[in-house]
Amino acid sequence: MENPKKTVLHGWHVDQGANMALFGNYDMPLWYKTGAKAEHLAVIGAAGIFDTSHMAAVAVRGQGARALLQLCLSKDLKTCLGKEKNSLVDGRCVYGIFLAEDGSVIDDAILYQLGPESFMVVVNAGMGGIIATHLKKYGDSQNVDVQDLTDKVGKMDIQGPLAAIILQKVLGNSESVFDRLPYFSFKGGFGPFAADSAVTLVDGTSVLVSRTGYTGEFGFELFVEIDRLLPLWTLLLDAGMDKGMLACGLAARDSLRAGAVLPLSHQDIGAWPFLHNPWQFALSWNNAMTSFTKDFIGGPALLQSHFQKYTLPFAGFDPRKINAGEGSFVTRESGEHLGTILTCTTDMAIGRVDGAIVSVAGNKDFQAKGLCCGFVLLEQPCAPGEKVVLTDGKRKIVVEIRVDVRPNRTARRPMDKMLGC
Amino acid sequence: MKELSEVIFVEELKYTEDHEWVTGSGATLKVxxxxxxxxxxxDIVFVELPEVGATFAKGDQFGTLESVKAVSELYLPVGGEIVAVNDALGDAPELINQDPYGNWIVEIKPSDTSELEQLLSVDAYRQLLRG
Known part of the structure; x- marks a missing residue:
């Protein structure tokens, strides 16, 4: 195997005594000395920062850029914005899937429109080259330029209810940045994506501020030139120090996203048809969900698919887990085999009160013990509220099929509300 | 991650290859x-403990530790009967993180004290971690 890669913040992680592990061929922090539980709770109650520079970016530019992305991304760019189903415009971004022709998932992505002919596609660690190759296969090099920017983009996230208040301290022009910055919009630019209306840090660094994230909580993804990432990270650490902000590792990221019912690519979505899962909003279904509003790669295969497996979120009744993986499976309480476990983690911010899930968010006196949660892939549909059994062949835990897991999430809260808290 | 130089070892304890410690005179042992x-x-978020009175052979799984990351099985270092479990861990599993040597998990009455001889000394355990 090739040597693990390191992000530009690797030295910082190691200096802080982080527990490191391999993720997507990068040596990444699982948690710091504070521990994953404190990190998870910091994002619910205050803020957390995450090194996400292992993720890859691909630049897609030119006259044919939009048409190529419309052909390759699962979402319809003409109707993807808001309830009014407006077309994707400059300063907005959208979540979608790159499907293979057989309807299976290559990777999920956020697509940023920087200009009518300038797009940034952000994909998972190690996927930059694969997605760039995929796009080039379907694009005409005469009118679209695709560039893999793997390891050339500095990216970090700040997530949690205090994210804007902390970010404000390091932005040179926070008032204009935060004005009309709804969920899934962005401002500014950096290096390869210089913007007309620049957003700068107090030290003059150009930054792209995106109101997105992977925790289900309010916050931002920040993009700078790679050599500006450590200074930005340090600036934010100082700014958040007295606010309860913590640096967070991949364990907290995983438990936060699972509680927010967000998929991990290559684990919850992957080499099987992108159907019967909680993320059908990422496809361009018509209102009746009988067909798609556009032609795209993988679309016809999905419409003709006889795939009969169902990806469903679940939550347990205490923190107990069953390790996902080979040898673990899902049954009915009667013992009948139902399927496999895709993700099983513990959301430490939630617990049960009289059977209902309660979060520490908005319930300051609530002492959460945590609940196991994640996704199962079942051979039969199961309705929310149904109980199934997770087992490794020895231990068994009963969990409930859910529509949603962690209540009181903040991701979509209006900016002014979050600046006032 | 702690450097080996930061890892705490307690000289008078015995250890296992499964990273458990054992203490006691022989009549009963804490693990x-x-x-x-x-x-x-x-972070340990849940401890699954056995019933008092249950008996296990050496190497049997007697419980599980749930960390944020995964579920880990606990194996009995010597065979015997569970005579007590540390109930404090039910409400506060994080005690194990805070003081792993001050917070025992189970107390056992060994059925064959000769099995104790197979446990590792602190030096042997240190050597094991050095790899």
């Missing part, structure tokens, strides 16, 4: 997990 183990596991 816990090592500082190295708690550091590797990360």
């Amino acid at each position: 816990g997990i090592s500082d190295y183990a708690q550091d590797q596991l990360g």
